[in-house]
Amino acid sequence: MSSVLINAEDMDAIALGGAFLGTGGGGDPYIGKLMAQQAIREHGPVTVISPMDVADDALCVPVAMMGAPTVMLEKLPRGDEALEALRQLERFLGKKADALICIEAGGLNSTIPFAVAAATGLPLIDGDGMGRAFPELQMVSLTMHGIKATPLVLADEKGNTSILNTVSNLWTERLARAQTVQMGGAALIASYPMTGAQMKVGLLHDTLSLIKGVGETIKSERDAKRHPGDVLTRRFDGRKLFTGRVTDIERATTGGFARGKAIFKGVDAYAGRTFSIDFQNEFLVAKDGEGRLLATTPDLICALDADGGLPVTTEQLRFGLAVSFIGLPANPQWRTPAGLDLVGPKYFGYDHPFTPVEALHP
């Protein structure tokens, strides 16, 4: 058995790493971090277990926040919504959960499952469904492995709960999204109930350890007065895309998402060039001024403040801000035809085919 105890202090690194792999989206994990730290101080540390150590017949349940992270930064949760969603799901299934799952190792959702794990005493499985952040509920490796998102329970702070049973994970996204809006823009969910055997195949393994390591690296590099970009790029066999200052940012709300484009003027080694980044909540496509592709979804486009080295979200991008962009290879599952169907350039409306970031920068 390999398991790790996560205490309140460890949550700083997890939140930092989660913000980095959030690829600009998923919201700032700060609120989730505070919730987890409070729950850990009250109930004790969280046990994170290896996916391979979970029994095949164990019931494993992801808990997450759905909706607008901006709303969550203002209307903080009551605190037990996710637990309530989990309890309702257990009642519906007639079975208790044996372990919890993090659906998204990026943004706010990288920290929220720790709060629920501390409160319930359930172990949290070292893995997630994305290896990063993506904007929609069905965009998880679990979908590729035929694991259903429903039954899914949504819960709000007022005490409303709702159980969905749908014909596909895409339908779950549509219906749950509509209810989330009625619940005030953010809701907590328990979804994708699965067996240990399904989890071992469907989940991306060891990604919670990964974000913790990333967070520790960002902190130690900053403490040593070094920009963390270099070390992180090497570690993931990624590529530096560019460092630039925002000269223009264009945003539009279409289809219920923050879509937009930011234009950058290169600085340092990139002086004299221009660059652009497209985003739909998360950063999707990076190009240079001549239209050459630098990195594309589902590869990760991660942003760090060029001066301070802290992760930057799409909502923090603003005129004059200097940002370093790094492209990291996505988990191999996202680069398969099934993965690209879910989160490839075409799904997001682009004409260009997927090209791995390492092929774009040989």
Add this chain to the structure above:
Amino acid sequence: MYRLGIDVGGTNTDAVVMQGSTVLAGVKASTTEDVTSGVIEALEGAIEKAGIDRSKISNVMIGTTHFTNAVIERKHLNPVAAIRLGLPATACLPPMVDWPEDLREAVGYNGYLVRGGYEFDGNPIAPLDEAEIERIAGDINAKGMKAVAITSVFGPINRAMEERAKAIIEARCDLPVTLSSDIGRIGLLERESAAIMNASLLSLSTRTVDAFAKALKDAGLSCPFYITQNDGTLMGAETVKAFPVLTFASGPTNSMRGAAFLTGVKEAIVVDIGGTTSDVGALHLGFPRQAATVVDIGGVRTNFRMPDVFSIGLGGGSLVRTAPSGKVTVGPQSVGYRITKEAMVFGGETLTATDIAVALGKADVGDASRVANVDRALVEAALAEIVRLLETSVERSRISPDLIPVIAVGGGSILMPDKLGDLTVIRPENFAVANAVGAAIAQISGEVDRVYALENGLTREICLKQAEEEATGKAIAAGAVLETIQVLEREDVPLAYLPGNATRIHVKVVGEMGGTHV
């Protein structure tokens, strides 16, 4: 007509008299315990040196670090009732949850959660629990708290419940009340923390602003006076009594704005070299570039607009030492305010950065003969280290490869060489009192930050225009001249993941103060 700018720092109180864009006189004095006498000494000195008729002073602008220092040092803070309207939401993280323990203690750690607050679209989460507010009022009186901070979820979208709660409190308690919607933007914990810090400073702010007023009255100045806020713009003195928190970080802002004004340069790197540290930041369009991420004040996370300034441990009093390896280091340790006793040129025995500048003939302070025999190789190595430290920090703040100048201000700027890499260094006249100059030339602003629903024919362009007009109205109400209004910031951020086309618009305009623009 003349303008009087005053900077009240922790150690020094500086004053300048300006006419149009000319600094007629600048004077440094010591900050005093009562504030008043230090201000009087500085301003009388400046008026005398300028040789002007004080009845022709049209405005007085004051910059102060008093309120920031009070929070950092946990001194002079009131016990506060921190009331949050938001139940059943928000219960997971009560007020002050992420504050350092000693600061929580200093403000009494009285948090109350009450049913109420709004959704992002301005509809109530729950009706306001007025009976609970009445009960809290009784508790406040029983426990002898001195101020109240009220924060509603999405208060910046709809402030009706904050105002209603305030009315209930004021009918039962004779205490000042801070509303979060008057202070901050979206981000509950940051805005609430700012409101609580603000309430905790209300006694100090009243005393301090009254001390300023008394100093000006005693000096025979009857003109209006203003105080600078964190982004380099001005607030009326009465506003500062109510919102002291808005002066946080005005110190670096004033020195950077002062540097811009003294040189006429709008794009530059400013290095403010003091006795122990140097603050380095960038000017863009004549304003300090703002910090990207949240800023920590006294251990509390805030979302104030602050200049993106970072400090390095290099100043006039920095210790110059040789490590066992033979490497010469400068700072970060410093003799600080003891420089006038301990530095070699002042008769002491400690080799400081100032001694190096004197030994090189770059500065004429103290007794140069006392450093004439310092090893030349050591002097050269120390100079190289000083230049390296300055170059590295300037490079970090540099906005573009364009050859923008470096402006050196502050008492320690004798350490600055004439060129840093490929950048030219400008050392303006009156560099030592740049902070007071920054205060004297501050502008008036108006700001709007709110979520709009782009529905029923309401377009993004219409909303931006409305926001701009509202911000302009606020600036004019605060004393700005319409013809000088400029938009400083204009941004819209759609609320991610949300249909319904909700968008958050932030507009800030600035303009010159009435009667003072040139």
